Amino acid sequence: MTEKNYIPGEHPDLPPPSNMIGPVAWIRDNLLSSPANIIMTILSVWFLYIVIPPTLNWFFLDAAFTGEDRNACRAVADGACWAFIGERFKLFTYGFYPEEHRWRVNLSFILLIVALIPVLFDKAPFRSLGLKFSIAFPFIAGWLLVGGLGLEPVPTSQFGGFMLTLVIGITGIAFSLPIGILLALGRQSNLPIIKVFCVSFIEFIRGVPLITLLFVASTMLSYFLPPGTNFDLLLRVLIMVVLFSSGYMAEVIRGGLQAIPKGQIEAADSMGLKYWQSMRLIVLPQALKISIPGIVNTFIGLYKDTTLVIIIGLLDPLGIGRASLSDTKWTGLSTEVYIFVAIFFFVSCFGMSRYSLYLENKLETGHKR
Amino acid sequence: MRVTKSAAVAAALSLTAFTAQAATLEDVQARGELNCVVTTGVAGFAAPDENGRWEGFDVDFCRAVAAAVLGDGEKVKFIPTTGKTRFTVLNSGEGDILFRNTTETMSRDADLKLSFLPVNYYDGQGFMIRKELGVTSAKDLDGASVCIQTGTTTELNLADFFRINNISYEPVAIETNEEGITNYSGNRCDVYTTDASGLASTRAALDDPSAHIILPEIISKEPLGGAVRHGDDQWFDIGKWVVNALINAEELGITQANVEELASAAGDNPSINRMLGTESDMGAMVGLDAQWAVRAIKAVGNYGESFDRHIGPNTQIGLERGLNALWKDGGILYAAPIR
Numbered sequence: 187m188t189e190k191n192y193i194p195g196e197h198p199d200l201p202p203p204s205n206m207i208g209p210v211a212w213i214r215d216n217l218l219s220s221p222a223n224i225i226m227t228i229l230s231v232w233f234l235y236i237v238i239p240p241t242l243n244w245f246f247l248d249a250a251f252t253g254e255d256r257n258a259c260r261a262v263a264d265g266a267c268w269a270f271i272g273e274r275f276k277l278f279t280y281g282f283y284p285e286e287h288r289w290r291v292n293l294s295f296i297l298l299i300v301a302l303i304p305v306l307f308d309k310a311p312f313r314s315l316g317l318k319f320s321i322a323f324p325f326i327a328g329w330l331l332v333g334g335l336g337l338e339p340v341p342t343s344q345f346g347g348f349m350l351t352l353v354i355g356i357t358g359i360a361f362s363l364p365i366g367i368l369l370a371l372g373r374q375s376n377l378p379i380i381k382v383f384c385v386s387f388i389e390f391i392r393g394v395p396l397i398t399l400l401f402v403a404s405t406m407l408s409y410f411l412p413p414g415t416n417f418d419l420l421l422r423v424l425i426m427v428v429l430f431s432s433g434y435m436a437e438v439i440r441g442g443l444q445a446i447p448k449g450q451i452e453a454a455d456s457m458g459l460k461y462w463q464s465m466r467l468i469v470l471p472q473a474l475k476i477s478i479p480g481i482v483n484t485f486i487g488l489y490k491d492t493t494l495v496i497i498i499g500l501l502d503p504l505g506i507g508r509a510s511l512s513d514t515k516w517t518g519l520s521t522e523v524y525i526f527v528a529i530f531f532f533v534s535c536f537g538m539s540r541y542s543l544y545l546e547n548k549l550e551t552g553h554k555r
Numbered sequence: 556m557r558v559t560k561s562a563a564v565a566a567a568l569s570l571t572a573f574t575a576q577a578a579t580l581e582d583v584q585a586r587g588e589l590n591c592v593v594t595t596g597v598a599g600f601a602a603p604d605e606n607g608r609w610e611g612f613d614v615d616f617c618r619a620v621a622a623a624v625l626g627d628g629e630k631v632k633f634i635p636t637t638g639k640t641r642f643t644v645l646n647s648g649e650g651d652i653l654f655r656n657t658t659e660t661m662s663r664d665a666d667l668k669l670s671f672l673p674v675n676y677y678d679g680q681g682f683m684i685r686k687e688l689g690v691t692s693a694k695d696l697d698g699a700s701v702c703i704q705t706g707t708t709t710e711l712n713l714a715d716f717f718r719i720n721n722i723s724y725e726p727v728a729i730e731t732n733e734e735g736i737t738n739y740s741g742n743r744c745d746v747y748t749t750d751a752s753g754l755a756s757t758r759a760a761l762d763d764p765s766a767h768i769i770l771p772e773i774i775s776k777e778p779l780g781g782a783v784r785h786g787d788d789q790w791f792d793i794g795k796w797v798v799n800a801l802i803n804a805e806e807l808g809i810t811q812a813n814v815e816e817l818a819s820a821a822g823d824n825p826s827i828n829r830m831l832g833t834e835s836d837m838g839a840m841v842g843l844d845a846q847w848a849v850r851a852i853k854a855v856g857n858y859g860e861s862f863d864r865h866i867g868p869n870t871q872i873g874l875e876r877g878l879n880a881l882w883k884d885g886g887i888l889y890a891a892p893i894r
Contacts (some may be wrong), residue, residue, distance in 0.1 A: 211704060215657045237678035256760075274605050276606075276607075277603065277606070277607050278604060280607075281607065282603070283607075298661075341632070343632050346607075366761075401640075401643075404644075404647075404649065405640075405643045405644055405649055406647065407649035408647040408648045408649060409647060419649075430717070433785075468796040496635075496637075497594065497637070497640060497647075498640075499634040499635050499636055499640075499644065501595075501603075501635060505595065505635070506603075507732050508596055508731060508734075509595055509596035509602055509603050509635065510596070510602070510603070511596065511733040511735060511736070512596030512597055512598040512601075512602035512721075512732070513598065513602055513604065513605075514598045514599060514759075514870060514872055516869070517598055517733075517736070517741070517756070517757075517759075517760030517871075518736065518760040518761060518762065520733065520736070520737040551853065
């Protein structure tokens, strides 16, 4: 083989050798680079072969999508019986909300999306107008769902399913962040009364399980309130959920606040900024940015904790699913129900988690270590 | 000082609790809705259907009480509860009346301060096991893992049974019947134990019912019935006589279909006349009008009709009347007369 000589500086950019690129090389590098790796690869392929075809089969190929009852499902397919979920889908979505008023739930959901866009994306058109709507949204949605003032009232005991999860989750998220910020600032305050109040509140909330608070809210409260008072159960739950998550939120944000060097606050002071100005303009934007992962973590935890409301007799999707399993037409389909509910929670929580990553990247200012 | 203070608080609390419980009938009528404590879902007894309407044998009793008290069997708010939360919900005043396949026991009556309405279903605890294990008697269950609902009488009966027979078991604690089915069919326990009525419906729902057997032993008495709080005798009487009215209605041949006709004018049978308010006003004795029983029967039918509709031999659950047949048909259902 003759060697090719090139004039210095004129060596053309040759493609890499063919055995170093392409799928073959990728497989060799990543899957078959050592004997141990080869064994692992073979085991993994075997594992996937064992798992994937039956799963797909059960989910789709051998599944029944229509049918009157479980026996009809069994007659046509051995796999999943999605007809059950199909028949119960409305119950899963709206709970016991009266049929003729369900448009109010739908409208609230559409308005929710409209209200979320300006909050989530700073490039959304008409953002300042949209933000005003977002602030008003919880009250508009509350009015739509509960009724009154011209709409026929719907008792909150008829809330259920996904709608109940969203109501509790979104109320908790929307109110716990501002309250959490105030508590976190209060905990660092120089005013002893505020500080003692915030510290004891946070420590109390963190020392008690949510399920206890819910139980107290639902049953014990009746012993203390004057007889005849009818304090709406869902409202009690919402208050407890908001208080609970704001306690956690406060601690997450405190972590962010403590990461801000004292020099920043002193610099703000030296520029003559008042306490609230320095917090709003200098400290909080940085502290909140640092706290994003923790904040979203708390949101996700709160969202999933909404399933605990079954203990006080409200049926969230999980509760609806369990109750549905007692229908004699369909009993024994627990796998389908749990998978369906799991998909709903996974989609919601994964969405939140991806948004938080997007936000972290957008706010990245090069301080990352 | 401290002692007197806490005593005062306790006194105030019990006073509040007492006044909150005193006039349940007026509370319910003012509210226009009966708060009925039910289960989170037991097939045939209480469960929401696909339109979110609660259906079942226990649910029918809630509706009958609502019809008698409020004039409309649909004016019920169902409060689903687990085995552990049911009595707290009732005692706190969140619920007015409980129909949640609940066994009447002395401790629940005296210690938890409940008043039990007449028994609406006589049950007993049984065992279900996979056929392939070759067990034919509950006494052969030594070392078996048993799925058992916490906070129920079945849990206590189970411990008693195994202690008496000097054999050991491994409890797998579950919260609801549905969870029990999931655990049992997922092989996480060898044996599922609950009331025989529940076992029958559970077995019917399994993938291959013939692969499971229900052991012959019934290890306990489980008189299931509704309950109210202590302290309001009028309300207790209403619940008690609505249940009795439904049972008596079956005995007297009053059905959902013929009740209005029978109630339109006094007939030959004084028992029917008294119950349906054509001869004397029995309802006034419990603070209701003369038509109370007519409305209750109109709403859900008599005991037998409700039984057949939800748990009888023609349903998926397929329970025979057995002990729950009327006394004159060989059962032990024997309701006090309305007179």
